[in-house]
Every structure is written in C-alpha cells, then in structure tokens.
Amino acid sequence: MNLFYQYRDVEEVKRHTSDSITVVTKSIIKYRFFMDVFGVLKSKYEDLEIEKIDYLPMVDRFMETIVCNDDEVGLKLELDNEKLMYLCLPEKKDIYDSILLKVGEAFLIRREKRLCEEGEESKIVSSEISAKRDQKQLILDDVRIPGLYKLIQEYKGSSGTATSNARNTNKSNDGQMRDLNSDTKGNDDNKTKELGNGSSKKDKGEDNDQTAGGKRSDSEHKNENKKNGDNSNWKGAGGNKNLPYFFQGLNYQNLDPNDSDSHGISRVCKEIQLFSNRKLVNDFPMAAAFLMRTIIEHSLIYYSKKHKIQGQDKYIWENISNNGKAFKLYKIINNFQNNLPNYILDTNMREYFVDLFVDYDKEINPLNWVVHRTDEYQLPAKDLIDLPRKGLLALINFLIS
Numbered sequence: 001m002n003l004f005y006q007y008r009d010v011e012e013v014k015r016h017t018s019d020s021i022t023v024v025t026k027s028i029i030k031y032r033f034f035m036d037v038f039g040v041l042k043s044k045y046e047d048l049e050i051e052k053i054d055y056l057p058m059v060d061r062f063m064e065t066i067v068c069n070d071d072e073v074g075l076k077l078e079l080d081n082e083k084l085m086y087l088c089l090p091e092k093k094d095i096y097d098s099i100l101l102k103v104g105e106a107f108l109i110r111r112e113k114r115l116c117e118e119g120e121e122s123k124i125v126s127s128e129i130s131a132k133r134d135q136k137q138l139i140l141d142d143v144r145i146p147g148l149y150k151l152i153q154e155y156k157g158s159s160g161t162a163t164s165n166a167r168n169t170n171k172s173n174d175g176q177m178r179d180l181n182s183d184t185k186g187n188d189d190n191k192t193k194e195l196g197n198g199s200s201k202k203d204k205g206e207d208n209d210q211t212a213g214g215k216r217s218d219s220e221h222k223n224e225n226k227k228n229g230d231n232s233n234w235k236g237a238g239g240n241k242n243l244p245y246f247f248q249g250l251n252y253q254n255l256d257p258n259d260s261d262s263h264g265i266s267r268v269c270k271e272i273q274l275f276s277n278r279k280l281v282n283d284f285p286m287a288a289a290f291l292m293r294t295i296i297e298h299s300l301i302y303y304s305k306k307h308k309i310q311g312q313d314k315y316i317w318e319n320i321s322n323n324g325k326a327f328k329l330y331k332i333i334n335n336f337q338n339n340l341p342n343y344i345l346d347t348n349m350r351e352y353f354v355d356l357f358v359d360y361d362k363e364i365n366p367l368n369w370v371v372h373r374t375d376e377y378q379l380p381a382k383d384l385i386d387l388p389r390k391g392l393l394a395l396i397n398f399l400i401s
Contacts, residue, residue: 001027001028001031001032002311003016003017004028004084010024010025010028010084013028017341018345018346018347019347025084027341028084029079029084029085029086030059030060030063031059032083032084032085032086033059033063033067033085033086034055034058034059036085036086036100037055037058037100037103037104037108038050038053038055038104038108040097040100040101040104041100041101041104041105041108041109044101045109048109051338052334052338053108053338054108054334054337054338055107055108055338056126056337056354056358057107057124057125057126057129057358058103058104058107058108058124060126061126061129061130061135062103062107062124062129062135065132065135065136065139066099066103066152067086070136072136072140073136073139073140073149073152075088075096075099075152075155075156076156088155089155092155095151095154095155096155098151099148099151099152099155102145102147102148102151103145103148106121106123106124106144106145106148107123107124108123109123110122110123110124111123113125114365121144124138124144124145125359126358126359127359127362128144139152243389244276244388244389244393245276245279245281245385246272246275246276246279246281246288246384246385246388247272247273247275247276247295247388247393247396248273248276248277249393249397250269250272250273250276250393250396250397251397251400251401252265252266252269252270252273252400254401255269255400261302261305261306262302264298264301264302265295265298265299265301265302265400268291268294268295268298269295269400271291272291272292272295275287275288275291281381281384281385282381285378285379285380285381285384286370286374286378288381288384289366289367289370289371289378289379289384290370290371292367292384292387292388293329293364293367293368293370293371295396296329296364296367296392296396297326297329297332299395299396299399299400300320300329300332300333300336300399301317301320301326301332302399302400303316303399303400304316304317304319304320304321304332304343305317307343309339309342309343310341310342310343310345311342312342316336316339316343319335319339320332320335320336329364329368330364333357333364336353336357337353337354337357337358340353340354346398348394349394349395349398351391352391352392352394352395353395355390355391356387356390356391356392356395366379366383367379
C-alpha cells in the first residue's frame, strides 16, 4: 500500500515485489477496504491502534462476500479501478458505514474467545468462515453479527425481512456441501495468503484467477489436506512414511557458535534433533510439546534479530521487543501477521506462516496449554509428529538459515 501511495501504479508496485499483478492488485483493494472499516471504527473507538489489529480474517475471508453480487447478502459495490477501492452509493453512505461498523466490531474489536467473559461475544476468526458457504451462512443466520443481514437488505433496497426459504435451502443442502468441502474449504483457506502473500487461490468454480506460478504445488495440496483433516496419508512422493519424523531434517549447522544471538536457538535445535533421531515423541509427548513451542518462539526471535523490515533501516526485533526483552509468543506472532509482506519476502514461507499460525487458538495455544495446564491437558503424540510435516519444519529451517 505504501508503494501504491508512492507510485500510484500497480505495474510499478509489482517491480518492487515478488508478487504477481493479481496479488498486488487484490492486496491493495483489501487494504483499502480495511482502512474504510478502520475509519468508521476510529470514530467510535478513539484509542484504537492500527498496529495492533489483525485484519487478515476480515479481508481475506469476508470482504468479498460483503461486496459481491450475491442476490441475498452481497452489496454489489462498484470497484474504482484507478483508486482500487470499493464505492458505495452516496445516498446510502450512512447505511454502508453502519455495515462496516458491525463487521469491524465483530472481527477487530471483540476480544478473543479465551479472554471473553460468560455471555460475551468473541471476535470472529478464520476457522468460522473457512468456505464461501460459511461466510454467507454467517450473515443469513444473523447470530454472530446480529443486525448485519437487515442492514444489507436495507442498503440493497429490500424490506429487510429474512428470506427464510433461502436459509432453509442453505441448511438442507449442508450435508451435500459437506461432501464438497474438501475442495471448497482447501481452496478458500488459501485466500488468507492473498494479502501480500504470493500464490493465492479462490474457490473452485467461482473464479478463474491463476497465480503467477500456474498449477498449484505439492505443498499447497498438503496444506489443503491439513485443513480437511486428512493428515496422515498424503499422496505423492512416497506418502507419509517418506516424510521426516518430527524435526529430523532440521538444518542449523550454519548457525554461528560465536554469535550470541544464536546460542538459545542452537541449544533447542540440538535437543529437538536428538529427540527426533531417537523417535521419542510417543514416549515423551509433554517434552516434545515443550520443545516444539520453544523452537517456534526462538526461531522467530532469531529471525527478527537478523532481518530488517522491508524498506526500512530497522530490524524486526525492534517491533517485537521492549528494552531488549521479547514480547510473549502470541504478541510476536500477531505482529508478524500484521506485517508479514514486509517481514518475510519468500512467498512460500509466508503461505506456511499464515497456514500454521493464523488460527492461534487452534495451533499454538494447545502447546501453551501443555506448558501451563499439565494437570489437565496433553497433546496426542500423533498431532505433534504431524505438525512439522505440514510446513512447520520448512518454516523453522527458513527462519534460522
């Protein structure tokens, strides 16, 4: 966005990035939409800090459902191809702002589920709206964002009465849609990668946009299988048995033993490598979880000390620490997510990062629970063994290289 502000030309922006024209254009459009939402929120929540907002779930999953031409839930907004932003009808600006406010509060203002008190609505996260049908149904159900459906109908000039027949049709078809979910959900999950993240896809049958790389890679298919629950029988290249056990294949030999920044991550790497070579996860799943959480945190810290923010003479470390002390892991990951295109230039690694960490409660918090609730929570050994195979091992190798 910064480059677009500077050059006002998508082609020129592309010259400064590793992304395709399609990805650059969509990224700018999404950020414009976010800024529209942020502007409305700021008028109500004066202390709102843009740096602390995770806007990816809203723009990567929900934006297109709101602005699209769907007869029931789409606002059918016009896109200004020069400014790369959606335009509402001037006479309906107040209604549109009310829609943005509701959406913004649901995605950006509400607290995470783990922090909510009884009866308090939590913020909407990516896993709730994985597929297109989930996004539309969320509006039609009128539960998680109450009043949004009525505002959309008001904007569209409808009476605002619920289309119960359409809702019933959606629900009756739910069983059939579930059979197709491995296709739609896998492809739609990759939409999270569009915001400045290399290869991006849409749901099959909805859009013919192709990524710069053409056909999807094996790693993308593996990511789809991950989302679909098929974690143990990937097809191709020898199957599951040919994949590394836990963190076998960890490459840390290039870490400089004379560099104090590498001392912590080197120790963790040595122990988790030993753990992997002796295949001890089944016997010591708690220790495996401790080591996995530690290597995630310290590889991010190490990377941040060695890499500067794109376009700035400033190390990432300055954004994830205070007086030389690193933030807590969830804050580090959140900061990376909010600045991912400027922190990680490799598009494949950005995809892995989003796929692994965008849903903190699903992937990382269970590791925290093992650490802090050992009396009541333990991760199955199989889950621990599978996680590095889903891109985590490759990402760690990248971060410490």
